[in-house]
Amino acid sequence: MPLLExxxxxxxxxxxxxxxxxxxxxxxxxSVEPAESLAIVGPSxxxxxxxxxxxxxxxxxxxxxxxxxxxxxxxxGTAELAAMRSEKIGFIFQLHHLMPQCSVxxxxxxxTLAMRQRDPSARARAESLLAAVGLADxxxxxxxxxxxxxRQRVAVVRAxxxxxxxxxxxxPTGALDEQNxxxxxxxxxxxxxxxxxxxxxxxxxxxxxxxxxxxxRIHQGVLN
Ligand code: ADP
Ligand code: MG
Numbered sequence: 695m696p697l698l699e700x701x702x703x704x705x706x707x708x709x710x711x712x713x714x715x716x717x718x719x720x721x722x723x724x725s726v727e728p729a730e731s732l733a734i735v736g737p738s739x740x741x742x743x744x745x746x747x748x749x750x751x752x753x754x755x756x757x758x759x760x761x762x763x764x765x766x767x768x769x770x771g772t773a774e775l776a777a778m779r780s781e782k783i784g785f786i787f788q789l790h791h792l793m794p795q796c797s798v799x800x801x802x803x804x805x806t807l808a809m810r811q812r813d814p815s816a817r818a819r820a821e822s823l824l825a826a827v828g829l830a831d832x833x834x835x836x837x838x839x840x841x842x843x844x845r846q847r848v849a850v851v852r853a854x855x856x857x858x859x860x861x862x863x864x865x866p867t868g869a870l871d872e873q874n875x876x877x878x879x880x881x882x883x884x885x886x887x888x889x890x891x892x893x894x895x896x897x898x899x900x901x902x903x904x905x906x907x908x909x910x911r912i913h914q915g916v917l918n
Pocket of ligand 2: 744
């Protein structure tokens with residue numbers, strides 16, 4: 695069974711001020727298998743973030759269906775959906791969105807507070823993941839004391855802390871220099887490989903996209 699399946703999904707937005715309705719995604723079909731890595735590429739404004747938001751259940755399709763682990767997402771209530779999202783999906787964005795007043799360790803632990811049941815092994819997992827990304831001696835530092843590359847590594851650990859089935863990364867290397875971008879992609883792929891999580895990464899950088907198992911392109915609303 696695929697991890698997730700979008701079937702004939704369309705999404706439109708009305709331009710602000712009552713302007714025309716713009717079709718962003720048209721008849722998108724996408725199936726993602728457990729433990730696979732996938733890049734989504736395409737020009738700015740083509741709908742990459744819209745697609746990731748739908749995959750992350752932060753937005754809903756106008757038409758078509760979305761199944762995650764075989765369950766029809768549209769059949770879930772708000773609370774059930776929020777619980778599913780925090781347990782199964784990790785998000786990484788272009789900017790880290792770390793809490794400035796929290797330490798590295800606290801930032802990584804935050805998503806565990808949203809879990810239905812407290813996970814007593816979460817702290818040990820946080821420390822071990824932070825060590826695995828080379829931040830063992832930064833646990834009590836604040837985000838402002840870290841480099842851009844280090845902050846993104848914290849964001850990667852935060853996305854993995856609840857042991858999700860899916861990581862959605864929206865241009866995670868977009869704000870990094872080439873060397874740090876390279877390192878972050880390597881890290882994501884290593885963790886994807888070792889944990890068996892599926893990774894869907896939007897990127898503008900062809901060199902990063904080419905390292906994923908599969909590359910799909912959005913062109914004029916169509917994914918292929
Ligand atoms: P990308 O991530 O590929 O740059 P997006 O998915 O963010 O593109 O946006 C695709 C198109 O949809 C853009 O034209 C954008 O202006 C429009 N759009 C995105 N979100 C909204 C929204 N909430 N309301 C209206 N238009 C939107
Ligand atoms: Mg975007």
